[in-house]
Amino acid sequence: MRVFMDQDITLTSLEILYSISRELAASLDLRKVLANILTLTTENMNVERASLVVIDIHGKPVDAAIMYNGSLIPHTVDQLLDVVTSGLAGWVVKNQKSVLINNTQQDDRWLVRPNQEIVDPARSALCVPLMAQEVLVGVLTIVHREVNFFTQSQFALQQAIADMAGIAIRNAQLYQEVEHAHLRYRDLFEKSIDPIVVTAMDGMIVAANQKTFETMQITSGEVIGRNIVDFQVLPEKVIDNLFEQIEKNKSLIYEGSLLNAKAEKIPVEVHVSIINLQGQPSLQWIFRDISERKNLDLLREDLSAMIYHDLRSPLANIVSSLELMKEPIVATKDTSMIQLLEISDRATERMNRLISSLLDINRLEAGQPITNKKMTDVEKLMDESIETLHTLAKSKQVMVEKMVFSKIAQILVDEDMIRRVLINLLENAIKFSSEGDKTAIGAKANGDMVTIWVEDHGPGIPPESVDKIFNKFVRLHGNSFAKGLGLGLSFCRTAVLAHGGKIWVENVSGGGSRFILTLPAAAIN
Structure with missing residues (x-):
């Protein structure tokens, strides 16, 4: 490579910059990039010594290369920190400006370090910041023993080289960050306790972790290239448009079954999300084994059935x-x-309501229809619910208010089942109320539906529990909430849905909650 001199400046500069740009583009390894920058700089400037320190966004040194007589020499972290916080390089880092010193002995910014003048006395120095997208990524210093060695043309050329070097360093850093991210992902991927599968957007499997092979009892060759759907039993809600739902929502969670080599079904909760893999959109499938949870649910169902049959007689x-x-x-x-x-009497009535609710849950969840519907007056159901809980309300000194705002059509329902729904909601409202509080049960016509609500001024429902409070065996924890099996609200939802209605809960401003249910009004002949 030609050494830069003052004559024929334009041609030589272009040749040097072109050559350097090719050299810097040849590698994305940060250490090689740093070594290339120093080698090209010392050769083109005809100097013996140069140093390049890479710094982070906080101005702290993270890497460096120091060259003397064409060889890289070792350095310590303390040396690097000293370089970027004091002396000429420290000034350039702070001010982000290039500096040309013709005689270092006449410039206070030049700091003589221990034994430096004895080993290699410097007389000229050139120091430039390395920038990438207006962000400082490093500082390059070159020195020569002679006074007035560097010319303004060399100074301009070195600044141009520094611009290319800054971009090369930033590209190497980005590549390093991507490589580290890939290694972290690969590490998490392989060490995950859940089976993880990566597929193309159409479901064709391109990768799977070791846990997948262990769980499914198959080898890599039996999985890669197959469609992920081949190894699943999908629920009805996604079986027809699984990939359309994923693409629309960017992610999807559902419960299904994973098939192993023996065609055995493993209950799983599936988390699917769109990820970027080597620049291409792909799907990541995480299969969480929920066998224990399903076994526990089955045990609870058996327990509920046992309680019903053993206590009924x-x-x-x-x-x-x-x-x-x-x-x-x-x-x-x-x-x-x-x-x-x-x-x-009251205790046996409550026990009978609980057992009947358990029976209704099992019967309705099994798909059995409601057969004993009859025309029922809503106000009558409300009055009976209030009367049933009169003693409980009196003992807690809680007043129950009935609110009816319009003439309400009758409803065609299983009277006993809906009465138990209202009693359950009103009983909860009284339990969660403090002494002297007021609860309310109300109803109003709402088009072809009848809306009924029960309101209290208790602790309210935590926002994170609003969506799951109607699930079976879900109980709210804390001193403010009564203990129980977690079946009452599940029964309410099951019963209301079976009648073609809806039920939900809202928190009341100022404290408390309002449970609202709607039921179809009976058609008038």
Whole structure:
């Protein structure tokens, strides 16, 4: 490569810049890029010593290269920090301006470091900032023993080289960041406890982690190139338009089954998202094994069925016995005995409602229709619910207000089932109320629907629980919430949906919650 001299400046400069641009574009390895910059600089400027320090956005050194007589020499982190915080390079980093010093002994910015003048006395110095998109990425310093060695033409050329060097360093840094990101992703990909599969946008499998092969009991050759749908049992809601839903929403979560080599079904929760893989949109599928959760749900179902069958008959005997005892106890006019009888009646009624609700949940979830519908007056159901919970409200000193704003059409429903829905909601409202609070149960006509609501001024429902509070066995935790099985609201939703209605909850401003349900009004012949 030709050494730059003052004569024939334009031609030589263009040749040098072209040659340097080719050299810097040849590699994206940061260490090689730094070495190339120093080699090209020392050769073209005919100097023995040069240093290049790479700095981060906070001005801290992160890498460097130091060259002396054509060889790279070792350095320490403390040396780098000293270079960018003091002396000439420190001044350039702070001011982001290039500097040409003809005689270092006459410039205060030149800092003589320990033993430097003895080993290699510097007399001329040139220091330029390396910029990339107006961001400082490094500082380049070159020195020569002779005074007035560097010319203005060399200074201009070095600034041009510095511009290319800054871009080359930034490109190498970006490449390094991408490589590190890929390594982190690959590490997470392989070490994940869940099966992870990467596919093209049409579902063709291009990669899978080790957990996938272990779970499905198959080899890489049996998976790669197949369609992800071949290894799944899809739920009805996505079976016809799975990929359309993913592309529309950018991600999708659903429950299904993963098939292993023996065609056994593994219950999974599937998380699908669009990712960028080597510049191409791809799909990442994460399969979370929910076998234990499903087994637990099945155990709860069995427990619910057992409770129903094992308690139904004994409860019937208790109710019959209380009926037989009622007349002689009332005849005694013993107040305490009559109160105990009333407490027993209320307890058995509540137990009977709970068991009936368990039966209804199992029956309705199994797809059985509601057969005993009849024309029912909404206000009558509200009055009966208030009367049933009168003692509970009185004991907590909570007032229950009935609110009816218009003439309400009758509804064609299973009267006992909807009565239990209202009792359940109103009982919760009273339980969550403090002494002296007021709760309300109301109804109004709403087109061809009847809207009923129950409102309290208790702790309200946490926002994160609003969507899941109607799920089976879901209970809110905390001292403000009553303990239970988590079946009451699940029964309410199941019963209302089975009648063609809707149910939801809203938090009331100032505290409390409002449960709202709608039921179709009966058609008038």
